Amino acid sequence: MVRICVTGGAGFIGSNFVRRLIETTESDVVVLDLLTYAGNLENLEGLEETGRMTFVKGSVCDADVVARAVEGCGAIVNFAAETHVDRSISDPSVFLETNVEGPQVLMKAAKDRGVRFVQVSTDEVYGSLTDTGLFTESSPLDPSSPYAASKASADLLLSAFVRTFGLDAVVTRCGNNYGPRQFPEKLIPLFVTNALEDKPLPLYGDGLNVRDWIHVDDHCDAIMAVMEAGETGQVYNISASQELTNKEIAERLLDCLGKPWDLVHHVEDRPGHDRRYALDASKLCARTGWRPKVDFDRGLAQTVAWYRDNVAWWQRIKSGEYRRFYDKLYGDRLKTPKG
Ligand code: DAU
Numbered sequence: 001m002v003r004i005c006v007t008g009g010a011g012f013i014g015s016n017f018v019r020r021l022i023e024t025t026e027s028d029v030v031v032l033d034l035l036t037y038a039g040n041l042e043n044l045e046g047l048e049e050t051g052r053m054t055f056v057k058g059s060v061c062d063a064d065v066v067a068r069a070v071e072g073c074g075a076i077v078n079f080a081a082e083t084h085v086d087r088s089i090s091d092p093s094v095f096l097e098t099n100v101e102g103p104q105v106l107m108k109a110a111k112d113r114g115v116r117f118v119q120v121s122t123d124e125v126y127g128s129l130t131d132t133g134l135f136t137e138s139s140p141l142d143p144s145s146p147y148a149a150s151k152a153s154a155d156l157l158l159s160a161f162v163r164t165f166g167l168d169a170v171v172t173r174c175g176n177n178y179g180p181r182q183f184p185e186k187l188i189p190l191f192v193t194n195a196l197e198d199k200p201l202p203l204y205g206d207g208l209n210v211r212d213w214i215h216v217d218d219h220c221d222a223i224m225a226v227m228e229a230g231e232t233g234q235v236y237n238i239s240a241s242q243e244l245t246n247k248e249i250a251e252r253l254l255d256c257l258g259k260p261w262d263l264v265h266h267v268e269d270r271p272g273h274d275r276r277y278a279l280d281a282s283k284l285c286a287r288t289g290w291r292p293k294v295d296f297d298r299g300l301a302q303t304v305a306w307y308r309d310n311v312a313w314w315q316r317i318k319s320g321e322y323r324r325f326y327d328k329l330y331g332d333r334l335k336t337p338k339g
Contacts, residue, residue, distance in 0.1 A: 003028040004227075005073040007060050007106065008080030010035060012182045013120070015043035017079065017220040022052050025224075029053045032060065032069040033080065037321050038183045042313065060102035066109045075116040075227060078106055084185050085124075085145045086329055089271060092146035099150035100157065107161045107169065117169040118227050121155050123212065123237070124148035125173065128274035136280045137173075137235040144272045155235070162233040170230035174219050174238035175212030175277055178299065180306040182216075184314050185322065188300075191250055192307045193314050195259045202330050205269035207247035210276040214240040215294035222281075225288035239279035240292035252297070256304040267333035 004021060008014040009031030021027050029047075033039045035057060047053040058065030060080040070076055080102055082088065082095045103119060110117035126135040127142030141156070143149040161167040182189045191201045222238040230236055244252075250264050284290055307314060318326070 003030060003073045005030045005032060005070045005076045007032045007069075007076065007078045007102075008039070009033050010039035010041055010043055010055075011079060011083075012038070012043070012179075013177055013216055013219060014079035015040075015181060016179065016216045017077065017223060018044065018047060018053060020217070020220045020224065022047060022050055027052075030056060030069050030073060032056045032058060032066065034059045038083070040181075040317075043181050059098075060106055061097060063105050063109070066105050070109050070113065070115070073115060075118065076106055076110050077118040077120065077223065077227060078103060079120050081120075081151070082147065085147045086185070086270065087325070088145050088147035088150070090329070092150075095146050095150040096153075099147075100153045103154040104157055107158060107167055110169070111161060111165045111167045115168070116227065116232075117158070117167060118223065118230075119154060119158050119169065119171045120223060121171050121173045121235075122148065122151050123173050123175045123239075123277045123279050124274065125152040125155060126277075129276040129278055131276065134278045134280040135237065137237055137283055144274050159233070168232045170226050170232060171235040172223050172226050172238055173235060173279070174222070175214055175279055177214055177216045177219050178303055179216035180303060180310075181313070184318055185325070187211075187246060187249060188253065188303065189307060189314065191253050192257070192304055193318065195254060195257050195263055196308065196311070198259070198263065200265040200334055201250055201263050202267045202334055203246060203250060203264050204267060205273060207250065207264075207266065208245045209273060210243050210245050210278070211249075212239050212278045213242045213244060213249075213296060214238065214292060215296075215299040218292040218294050221293075222284060222288075222290045225290040226284065229288045231287065234283075236284040236287070237279040237281045238284060239281040240294070240296070241278075241281070242296045243276075243278050252300060253304065256301055265334060267330070
């Protein structure tokens, strides 16, 4: 494949995907990104110099910009999204625009040019599990948050584009990612950076919600495998089968950093907070031979080291727009810690 359009390529997972495409394949890459609060050109540092990446600033909802970006591309991989559940609770509207209207514009562009479309979705579309069992690709869609509902909507739209227009498209659904350059609103980078500054770690509810963790490199390799070998119209779960409670994550991070447990503050729970996510990725493994490679403890230690070594990267973010969001979301909750 000669050239690939990666939307949202300046974000955490998207930029990692672009880096891996350039390092491990012959493909050229066009990055389309609006550079909203979570997009960061620093994440693509050094890549333009290879002569294999071009950057287009713009929205996936803008058909003209999309047409320019996908010109000459053999596939479109869509990472462009509003991704933070807490933000979708404060204001759902932008989630519908970016996460539903955006994919619609991209799917139309892919259909008109006869190129493959890869939609990077999420395990949150399945809703919440109890203590046992795993989500398979045929589990019902049962989203809990406006974010998850917007992602589920795009997945349904994709299925309609495949049936109605014969679009060549695949969907990937992954669990919680971790790794370098993740925006510090998410659990792991928020807790690591707060702990580095000896600030409280706001643990929602009883801290026993379970997430299915995967290193961003493993996630990106799986998307590449699906882009190359996924069957059109199919959904593929991506998982490293690494389930941990949020409390266990906090314990491991504090251990890595040599910081005390009393930094942890139990705060009011997130509304509609899903209890547990866990995925069965056997369909992906059988189809592509993909297997996760990064051991969780090693990956976590490397991630913690990255945040320790790149203080300027996250301090710039935490002192900008994010500051207002953080104060609004956590201000009152942290004044009256629950335990
Ligand atoms: O499962 C995949 C999803 O993972 C992605 O689709 C989303 O884009 C991504 O944001 C992530 O969603 P979560 O809501 O699971 O991630 P988050 O890092 O916000 O929270 C992880 C868990 O930690 C969740 O149970 C809520 C809890 N949490 C989170 C924050 C930010 C806390 O206890 N305290 C916090 O301050």
